[in-house]
Amino acid sequence: MTSAIVLAAGKGTRMKSELPKVLHPVCEKPMIMHILEKLEASRIQDKIVVIGHKGEMVRETIGNGVKYAYQLEQKGTGHAVMQAIPQLREEGNTLIITGDTPLIQEKTILSLLEKHQQANNDGTVLITKFEDPTGYGRIIRNSDGEVIDIIEEKDANHEQRKIKEVNTGIFVFKNKALIEGIPLVENNNVQNEYYLTDMVSIFNKQNKKFGSYLLFDNAQVMGINDRKQLEQAEEIMRKYNNRLESKK
Structure with missing residues (x-):
């Protein structure tokens, strides 16, 4: 059984709009x-959406095909996930994804889940590199190349900020390990926020298996x-869609 928690409680202050961040359209559809x-195409049936700022508007847009959890105060990604935990079963795995990454592709979700399950990881983070x-958040590895921590930029020192390997905000956890951790x-x-990324160092202290x-x-x-990133996302999604059309 694979579940998904979608983090969609943020205000999106920099969007300069009354609309909740996750409802801004990309190619005429809310992100x-x-x-x-x-998630549906990836055969993830059990979906929990964490809502907060103007949550009823978000709920009205999505409808009844998902479960909802409420984050009434914005205290970070870890705090958001805490609100969804009571609705998780102890068995299975859970994908956690932020509500502002509409460009994610089905094949990437499936590959991440497959990697996580094949490696029998307690937790797996999707990472990428940016020049x-x-x-x-920067990916911190030990001398064996294992991921041992993720440091948010505001907490990173000068050397850590040089790291180009970064956290995408997308994770998979074994439910039992997530519930306990x-x-x-x-x-x-x-x-002064509760970061979901702290689960990496927690797992390492518990000798749980964490991968990437x-x-x-x-x-x-x-x-x-x-707004600028919204325009960029629109342009990229059009390219993705054109590529898919050309393959049909």
Whole structure:
């Protein structure tokens, strides 16, 4: 059984709009609907959407095909996931994805899930590389190449900020490991938020198995935080759609 938690509670202040961030359209469709369609195509039936800012508007757009959890205060990604935990079964795996990555492709979701299950990981993060990684959490590895931590940019030191391998915000966890680990996430950071990324170091301390899957097409995981990025996403999605049409 594979579930999905979609993080869709953010305000999206930089969008400069009254519309909740995840409802901004890309190719005439709210960005969160693109994500939910990809999850459906990936045969993920159990979907939990975490809503907050203008949540009823988001719920009205999505409808009754998903479960909902409420994040009434914006305290970070880890806190958002905590709100969805009561609706998770103990068995199976859960994909966690942010609601502002509408360019993600079905094949990427399926490959990530396959990698996670084949490696028998407790947790797996989808990573990518950017020549300019500004704004992204950096992937920290040990001398054996294992992922041992993810450092948010605001908490990273000068050397860590040079790392080009970054967190996409998309994870898969064994449900049991997630349920046991998420209460241990603390808010000891610059933002005073509960970061989902802290699960990596928590798992390492617990000797749980944490892995990564590298996505080469980094456009798929471009976050949309402002109007300019919204325009860029529209352009990229049109190219993806044209490519798919030409293959038919």
